[in-house]
Amino acid sequence: MDDEPFHPVKAYRDEEFLSGRSARPLRILAEYMEPEERFREAHVRDTIVIFGSARIKSAEVAQNALKTAIAEGGDVTRAEKAVKMSRFYEESRELSSRLTKWSKSLDRVDKRFVICTGGGPGIMEAASRGASEAKGLNIGLNISLPFEQFANPYVTRNLAFEFHYFFTRKFWFAYLSKAIIAMPGGVGTLDELFETLTLMQTGKIRKKVPIVLYGKEYWDRVVDFDALVEFGTIDEEDLKLFHRADSVDEAFDYLTRELTENHLADPDPIM
Numbered sequence: 001m002d003d004e005p006f007h008p009v010k011a012y013r014d015e016e017f018l019s020g021r022s023a024r025p026l027r028i029l030a031e032y033m034e035p036e037e038r039f040r041e042a043h044v045r046d047t048i049v050i051f052g053s054a055r056i057k058s059a060e061v062a063q064n065a066l067k068t069a070i071a072e073g074g075d076v077t078r079a080e081k082a083v084k085m086s087r088f089y090e091e092s093r094e095l096s097s098r099l100t101k102w103s104k105s106l107d108r109v110d111k112r113f114v115i116c117t118g119g120g121p122g123i124m125e126a127a128s129r130g131a132s133e134a135k136g137l138n139i140g141l142n143i144s145l146p147f148e149q150f151a152n153p154y155v156t157r158n159l160a161f162e163f164h165y166f167f168t169r170k171f172w173f174a175y176l177s178k179a180i181i182a183m184p185g186g187v188g189t190l191d192e193l194f195e196t197l198t199l200m201q202t203g204k205i206r207k208k209v210p211i212v213l214y215g216k217e218y219w220d221r222v223v224d225f226d227a228l229v230e231f232g233t234i235d236e237e238d239l240k241l242f243h244r245a246d247s248v249d250e251a252f253d254y255l256t257r258e259l260t261e262n263h264l265a266d267p268d269p270i271m
Helices: 021-041 059-072 076-105 123-133 166-176 187-201 216-222 225-230 236-241 248-262
Strands: 047-051 114-117 138-143 160-163 177-182 211-214 243-245
Touching (some): 211 216, 243 248
């Protein structure tokens, strides 16, 4: 018999158990409780969520890539497309900066209308960058993926998260949001947008959340909402769930008007 004292591992320190199937409910609960605690500590109770493609580059990066493609015989067509799409990076950056400055001017005790993104590159980086340049907080709700994805360098460090479960990440997008901006994006952006629209259409989200589809040419071609009405699969009233915009000024004016009208009169400081 070994005379050395034996100390069993506590369950909450047992990495093998915590990463196993039996502890999945604990991991799910942790992805609810830990962000909630951090949001409380930072006095964040409402956000402006910006969705969009991780693939869209800044104007500087896109233009440099085009010059390289021309000089070295690369894919010029693809590089030219990236330059065209880079407007959405720059406009996301500007819109995020303007909304952050507007939010800071409200002089509220709680951090109101904090920019929130998926925390990654592309449009997410642009929005985080704009908020950071305006010297405001911003939230990054990142997700662990089979390929490595790191939080962009502009996310506020104590508000940078990495989720394992998509549904807990989506919960935090929806729960605190008071406005949503959908920039051009792919499958992930469409998923996030349509899940939000579904929650609003079915009354699961009862608060007033203005949604901006930014980039009229893109959204009119990618999703034909008018055709859905024509075929009778949605009601014409459902078109009022979102607003199309094609400029920073238009989006900014619409969002600040809606937020002022629907949320700034709320006296309740509890998240």
